[in-house]
């Protein structure tokens with residue numbers, strides 16, 4: 001298998017859109033207490049929900065092996081970068097949920113009320129909320145880098161990396177790889 005499975009590809013691009021929407025709808029600087037963005041909560045929680053089938057599919061073999069043994073350092077770097085992205089895709093929604101609870105803002109997902117993760121406080125919501133804000137910006141920088149690396153693979157190294165995430169590419173490109 002050269003390409004990712006259709007389910008992995010669909011979740012990859014859907015998650016990408018949701019993360020960008022989450023970033024644009026974020027309300028920081030404690031304004032979330034008075035003017036919370038429920039779109040931000042909903043798309044952020046959707047990211048968390050999608051990570052579960054994604055990791056399950058990956059574990060069941062829906063991600064292709066990297067097939068260039070001569071470029072082992074690239075393989076390692078890609079694995080480290082992807083792991084960090086996965087960590088953020090889980091930690092960001094959870095820390096955001098926690099931050100909302102600290103601020104005393106109720107969290108719901110598509111009309112379903114969710115429990116508070118901690119006691120609310122009057123003043124600053126604390127370090128986890130700060131980490132959430134920093135992590136929310138960090139993921140955008142990382143994704144920019146991730147996209148640039150994917151384009152570098154595709155157009156400079158010409159190893160067809162982008163086609164691995166293309167839903168229209170043939171499922172097996174191994175035969176005609178250059």
Ligand code: HEM
Nearest residue numbers: 015016019058063078082085086143147150161162164165
């Ligand atoms: C918020 C946006 C994005 C996130 C969170 C994200 C996350 C990820 C993750 C976690 C993987 C690893 C998949 C796995 O092996 O399980 C991956 C793979 C990939 N992503 Fe993204 N991505 C984003 C945007 C993009 C963009 C904009 C591009 C292209 C310009 C892109 C191109 C790719 C490609 C080609 C792969 C496969 C890499 C390989 O085969 O080793 N991604 N992405």
Ligand code: HEM
Nearest residue numbers: 022026028029030032041044045093096097100129133136
């Ligand atoms: C991928 C998912 C998410 C991303 C990328 C993200 C990103 C961000 C960013 C960048 C900020 C800071 C905005 C600013 O300073 O102007 C922020 C704030 C916030 N987010 Fe998220 N977020 C995500 C998920 C969530 C979720 C799921 C929730 C709640 C259920 C949430 C709740 C909050 C709250 C309450 C704040 C304000 C924190 C404060 O004022 O200290 N976020 N988010």
